[in-house]
Amino acid sequence: MAAESHSRSIPFSKAYNFRDVGGYAGLDGRRVRWRRLFRADSLHRMRDADGEAFAALGIRTVIDLRREFEVEKFGRVPEEHGVDYHNLVIRHVEWDGLERPVDALHPRWLADRYLNFVEDGSEGIAESLRVIADPVAAPVVVHCMAGKDRTGTVCALTLSLLGVSDEDIAADYALTTEAMRPLTEYLMQASPETLRGNEHMFHSPAEAMQMFLDDLRGLHGSVEAYAKDIGLTDDELHSMRSHLLTAPESH
Numbered sequence: 646m647a648a649e650s651h652s653r654s655i656p657f658s659k660a661y662n663f664r665d666v667g668g669y670a671g672l673d674g675r676r677v678r679w680r681r682l683f684r685a686d687s688l689h690r691m692r693d694a695d696g697e698a699f700a701a702l703g704i705r706t707v708i709d710l711r712r713e714f715e716v717e718k719f720g721r722v723p724e725e726h727g728v729d730y731h732n733l734v735i736r737h738v739e740w741d742g743l744e745r746p747v748d749a750l751h752p753r754w755l756a757d758r759y760l761n762f763v764e765d766g767s768e769g770i771a772e773s774l775r776v777i778a779d780p781v782a783a784p785v786v787v788h789c790m791a792g793k794d795r796t797g798t799v800c801a802l803t804l805s806l807l808g809v810s811d812e813d814i815a816a817d818y819a820l821t822t823e824a825m826r827p828l829t830e831y832l833m834q835a836s837p838e839t840l841r842g843n844e845h846m847f848h849s850p851a852e853a854m855q856m857f858l859d860d861l862r863g864l865h866g867s868v869e870a871y872a873k874d875i876g877l878t879d880d881e882l883h884s885m886r887s888h889l890l891t892a893p894e895s896h
Contacts, residue, residue, distance in 0.1 A: 651679045654820075660685060660690065666800055666803075671890050674894060675894075681783045683702070684800045704728055705782060706785040707786055729782065734769050735770060752850045752856055759798045774802065778882070791821070793821045805868040806882060822848050
């Protein structure tokens with residue numbers, strides 16, 4: 646029987662970074678199931694034709710990682726979709742007040758930010774992983790504003806817990822750079838001042854994700870150990886793997 650396959654990137658006219666994280670090789674020769682877990686940028690514009698395409702995916706649960714003021718300013722996924730909505734904030738230090746290297750795309754700087762997410766934002770990350778682990782919640786979409794940093798961290802942790810290689814996790818994260826190109830082009834015409842000094846919002850070098858995963862293991866021993874350190878149980882990890890990985894092949 647041929648392995649199931651789907652398009653990873655899902656095009657919308659008003660969302661730039663919506664994609665499926667299925668298909669990657671995971672634990673014990675199993676693969677991450679398609680159409681169970683998605684990652685995205687902000688979903689507050691999911692109306693009209695985009696809303697119809699979004700509804701066709703059958704998404705049951707939305708995890709919104711943005712802070713309260715972001716939700717208040719931009720809005721949330723429209724209530725008409727009837728999804729189970731969770732605003733699970735990832736706390737972190739303010740990026741605007743941090744000194745950045747001359748090279749604003751420096752992977753080390755980004756990796757440090759992601760390590761701050763898992764430290765200061767551990768409560769939101771733990772709750773996000775619990776929702777993702779619940780088969781009743783699926784299909785789930787995780788999002789923030791750009792679908793890059795907070796979303797990238799939660800999805801990287803999830804994929805690692807499913808046994809996906811660091812190489813594939815970093816490559817999935819790096820897809821955001823190309824996905825954000827249309828938004829960058831739009832802003833260059835409409836509001837170029839929003840780009841200046843914010844280049845880190847539109848680039849996702851694979852090296853940054855690899856550095857982050859290395860750092861996390863250096864502090865906790867493994868990604869699974871980190872998940873347990875922030876409160877996830879063996880049962881929750883088993884549930885995540887049971888419903889997000891394909892069944893073992895019979896021989």
